[in-house]
Amino acid sequence: MYAAVRRYEGVTDPAEAGRLVHEGFVPLMREVPGFVAYYWLDAGDGVMVSTSVFQDRAGAEESIARAADFVREHLAALLPNPPQVMAGEVVAFA
Secondary structure: EEEEEEOOOOOOHHHHHHHHHHHHHHHHHOOOOOOEEEEEEEOOOEEEEEEEEEHHHHHHHHOOOOOOOOHHHOOOOOOOOOOOOEEEOOOOOO
């Protein structure tokens, strides 16, 4: 399995960002081949973190591309700063 983690800082309206992600982005993630799970976290202080889990690297890479497109098209005003993006193989899980 592979995962992609994106950390967004300076989020201007976490509740609205969460609503838009839930209604618009989560369905896009479910369409990516190899989808396992997706999480959107409010870490407080204007920080939000997403985690996408896929069966293979291609799915994780596709999620990164789709996230960039979705943010640009739907969340630019709420997520004004580029995210820190990390991706890699899942080596332990429960």
